[in-house]
Amino acid sequence: MPGLDALIAPLTREAFFDRHLGREHLISTVDAALPGWPAFNHALERATVEDRRRFGFSRERDVEFDPDDIWLRNGGLALHKLRARIRDGHTFIFNSFNLHCGAFSALERDIHDLFAESVNVNCYLSVRPRIGFGPHWDDHDVFAIQLEGRKYWALYGFTDAAPLDRERCTPLPDGAKPVWEGFLEKGQCLYIPRGCWHSAVSTGSPSLHAACSLNGVTGADVLEWLAACARDHPALRAMLRPGPPGHGDHARAAREICDFLTRQATPDVIERFLKDRAMQAEPRQIAGLPDALIAPQTVSDGVEIHYFGPAQPEIWRDGEQLVCVIGGVEVRFAPACRDALCRLAEHGGAPFAALRDAAPQAHVSDVAELAEALERAGAAVMLPGSLTGVDAAQ
Numbered sequence: 001m002p003g004l005d006a007l008i009a010p011l012t013r014e015a016f017f018d019r020h021l022g023r024e025h026l027i028s029t030v031d032a033a034l035p036g037w038p039a040f041n042h043a044l045e046r047a048t049v050e051d052r053r054r055f056g057f058s059r060e061r062d063v064e065f066d067p068d069d070i071w072l073r074n075g076g077l078a079l080h081k082l083r084a085r086i087r088d089g090h091t092f093i094f095n096s097f098n099l100h101c102g103a104f105s106a107l108e109r110d111i112h113d114l115f116a117e118s119v120n121v122n123c124y125l126s127v128r129p130r131i132g133f134g135p136h137w138d139d140h141d142v143f144a145i146q147l148e149g150r151k152y153w154a155l156y157g158f159t160d161a162a163p164l165d166r167e168r169c170t171p172l173p174d175g176a177k178p179v180w181e182g183f184l185e186k187g188q189c190l191y192i193p194r195g196c197w198h199s200a201v202s203t204g205s206p207s208l209h210a211a212c213s214l215n216g217v218t219g220a221d222v223l224e225w226l227a228a229c230a231r232d233h234p235a236l237r238a239m240l241r242p243g244p245p246g247h248g249d250h251a252r253a254a255r256e257i258c259d260f261l262t263r264q265a266t267p268d269v270i271e272r273f274l275k276d277r278a279m280q281a282e283p284r285q286i287a288g289l290p291d292a293l294i295a296p297q298t299v300s301d302g303v304e305i306h307y308f309g310p311a312q313p314e315i316w317r318d319g320e321q322l323v324c325v326i327g328g329v330e331v332r333f334a335p336a337c338r339d340a341l342c343r344l345a346e347h348g349g350a351p352f353a354a355l356r357d358a359a360p361q362a363h364v365s366d367v368a369e370l371a372e373a374l375e376r377a378g379a380a381v382m383l384p385g386s387l388t389g390v391d392a393a394q
């Protein structure tokens with residue numbers, strides 16, 4: 001399964017971000033192997049009633065999740081009932097399919113690195129030419145990848161710019177004409193920005209598509225972050241006394257708010273927000289088995305360290321130590337180890353010996369402590385010799 005670049009090719013990321021992200025749909029042909037019927041069958045045959053909230057059906061705009069009647073007494077999925085429902089005109093929905101299929105890991109990694117966001121992949125399987133959802137818009141961007149068969153799509157554009165709230169959005173006028181309609185064939189990808197009205201219908205032959213969701217950052221997110229920061233200030237936490245308009249306490253609070261915004265809403269506010277978000281984002285999780293279980297307990301030259309934190313961690317000095325925060329966890333280390341961390345972050349992994357070389361002024365025990373602190377923070381895993389376990393996991 002491809003990463004982001006294969007979904008937008010031949011555009012570069014810069015061109016895609018400039019012309020399409022949040023603005024304009026894009027149709028591309030994915031020049032990479034995609035998961036198809038075998039991977040989907042494999043996931044269905046192993047699904048159990050524990051996964052029930054991930055499954056649903058839609059038909060003629062009715063959507064039903066967590067259906068009761070598709071389970072066997074042993075907890076397995078009653079696939080004959082599933083097939084009957086689909087033959088009967090339902091669209092079968094398999095949410096979070098990426099948790100059941102490792103083929104989306106490159107895309108997950110790209111989106112995590114670029115947006116500090118996780119990707120959710122929902123799959124839609126249908127055969128009859130019946131409306132599943134009808135025209136609607138999603139509150140996140142979507143890469144719809146046709147995995148098998150074909151589907152007929154219609155895009156109607158926007159009725160509101162970058163909408164977030166379905167309750168307050170302008171409805172699609174009756175008789176609205178599509179801005180684009182056509183078939184999405186196996187191996188094609190359709191990017192649909194948030195808020196763009198769309199509908200899809202099968203054509204009478206089995207169709208399976210994956211909808212990969214992308215939640216980006218908005219200016220409103222930055223303001224929410226500032227509001228959370230405001231709660232660190234006692235003057236802004238204080239209750240406002242009731243009284244006539246403009247009385248002394250209200251005037252004092254208004255001044256406090258203005259002062260806070262003057263200090264905080266500076267031209268670098270977006271960068272500060274993104275840095276904080278990168279520090280709080282949970283590192284990607286890699287099992288690294290079985291190698292990680294047999295790595296030496298003491299960090300030494302026989303160990304390789306694989307790193308999952310931000311590529312450019314924010315580092316600052318606190319007394320005698322340097323500090324960075326990964327996944328909300330503080331990592332403290334000796335100042336002479338700064339270049340070792342930068343090397344690790346830049347390359348995503350390195351033999352311990354290379355880390356020592358990157359920080360020649362540092363004592364070897366300080367470099368080892370840095371590696372151990374990263375592992376305790378969940379941002380690194382130690383592997384013996386080579387990165388085979390991690391490579392296999394990716």
Ligand SMILES: [Fe+2]
Nearest residue numbers: 136137138198
């Ligand atoms: Fe949709």
